[in-house]
Amino acid sequence: MNIAENLNEVSEAIKLSAIKSNRPPEDIVLIAVTKNVEPEIIQEAIDQGVTHIGENKVQEITRKYEILGDKVTWHMIGHLQRNKVKYIIDKVDYIHSVDSYSLALEIDKRAGGINRKMKCLLEVNISGEESKYGLNPQEVVPLLRQLEELENIEIVGLMTMAPFVEDPEETRQYFRGMKELALRLSEESFKNADIKLLSMGMSNDYPVAVEEGASFVRVGSAIFHRY
Numbered sequence: 001m002n003i004a005e006n007l008n009e010v011s012e013a014i015k016l017s018a019i020k021s022n023r024p025p026e027d028i029v030l031i032a033v034t035k036n037v038e039p040e041i042i043q044e045a046i047d048q049g050v051t052h053i054g055e056n057k058v059q060e061i062t063r064k065y066e067i068l069g070d071k072v073t074w075h076m077i078g079h080l081q082r083n084k085v086k087y088i089i090d091k092v093d094y095i096h097s098v099d100s101y102s103l104a105l106e107i108d109k110r111a112g113g114i115n116r117k118m119k120c121l122l123e124v125n126i127s128g129e130e131s132k133y134g135l136n137p138q139e140v141v142p143l144l145r146q147l148e149e150l151e152n153i154e155i156v157g158l159m160t161m162a163p164f165v166e167d168p169e170e171t172r173q174y175f176r177g178m179k180e181l182a183l184r185l186s187e188e189s190f191k192n193a194d195i196k197l198l199s200m201g202m203s204n205d206y207p208v209a210v211e212e213g214a215s216f217v218r219v220g221s222a223i224f225h226r227y
């Protein structure tokens with residue numbers, strides 16, 4: 001097994017799940033999650049066609065961005081502290097983990113400072129597990145209303161992490177719940193939100209997530225585990 005083979009396997013599985021659920025395969029974007037992966041290995045993945053990179057730590061983004069630069073699309077997928085927004089605001093293209101007004105406010109302020117609009121996703125704790133970050137589903141609409149005053153962010157979707165379970169089938173209910181939530185939101189109109197993207201599915205459950213409507217899958221170990 002090598003990166004090329006792993007990537008090929010993941011892409012094929014995405015395609016199969018898309019076809020199975022009558023979705024165009026090109027609607028699904030693979031984010032290669034590169035935590036614990038060094039830049040030379042990431043470069044290998046880029047050489048094999050990876051164009052989207054996901055990291056869950058600010059320090060890792062700044063360190064790796066210095067080497068890899070903006071030839072890839074960067075996604076901040078992990079919990080983000082307000083005081084660290086300033087380090088990544090000019091580096092990432094998407095922030096998947098917005099879960100409070102105060103964090104969104106800081107992102108808006110920093111984005112405005114460099115004259116850009118940051119694409120954000122709201123993180124939803126769809127399973128209700130204590131240990132997970134994210135909004136309860138019923139908090140989403142009130143937050144979206146609150147965020148309407150912010151001009152330098154654009155809410156493009158929702159993100160979730162399903163519980164880790166042995167049988168990926170058990171995650172289906174959560175992914176389906178996310179899709180239903182997104183559909184409900186699309187019936188309302190918000191000044192700076194157009195909820196079109198669903199960031200869901202990791203190495204153990206991305207085929208199920210794609211079947212249930214994922215637009216971004218965040219896959220790490222299935223690509224990089226041999227390194």
Ligand SMILES: *Cc1c(COP(=O)(O)O)cnc(C)c1O
Binds near residue numbers: 035219
């Ligand atoms: C690590 C991580 C992933 C990828 O997990 P794998 O199981 O390695 O595919 C996806 N999303 C987030 C938020 C992560 O921290």
